[in-house]
Amino acid sequence: MSYPLFAMVQLGVVPPVTFPADSRYYGFGVQQYTAPDGKVIAYLARRIVPQPGAPNxxxxxxxxxxxxxxxxxxxxxxxxxxxxxxxxxxxxxxxxxxxxxxxxxxxxxxxxxxxxxxxxxx
Known part of the structure; x- marks a missing residue:
């Protein structure tokens, strides 16, 4: 099964998902997983919450x-x-x-x- 929007993003016709600088997901990309049945599933890269008091x-x-x-x-x-x-x-x-x-x-x-x-x- 093909997904036209995903193909357009890959070809550069549609810009990739980006998050604004004030977003907790800034700098995290959209990943993809291809299921055994061939279906492509888009998801956000995992964001690890920093420990309280982290030096950053x-x-x-x-x-x-x-x-x-x-x-x-x-x-x-x-x-x-x-x-x-x-x-x-x-x-x-x-x-x-x-x-x-x-x-x-x-x-x-x-x-x-x-x-x-x-x-x-x-």
Whole structure:
């Protein structure tokens, strides 16, 4: 079975999938797997979540969670972009973002990649 869109990407007619620099998947490519039946399945390369406190992140602030907090609003306040919530997830070892704001009183590390200037709340 052929997949016209996949063929067009391979031929350069359609640009390959790229992620913006603020995406957690920036720099990760789309991989392909050919199943035994010949079907081609596209998937994202696996992204390993860094360990909290990893040396490639710089802590710029801390935030104490309050009732009804939203991670996107915390990211907007401290990092200047609500879509950067994933940096807070990485800094705190969270796979599920909602878990970070589920317990009022929890202290979150707010980080940026090492060498990147601090966000708005820094």
């Amino acid at each position: 992140f710089a802590t710029i602030n801390q935030y104490t969670v309050h009732q009804n907090d939203r991670l996107d609003l915390i990211a907007a306040r401290y990092l200047g972009d609500p879509l950067m919530f994933w940096l807070i997830c990485d800094a705190n070892g969270a796979i599920a973002p909602h878990e970070l704001v589920a317990s009022p009183g929890r202290v979150l590390a707010i980080t940026t990649p090492q060498g990147v200037p601090g966000g708005l709340g820094a």
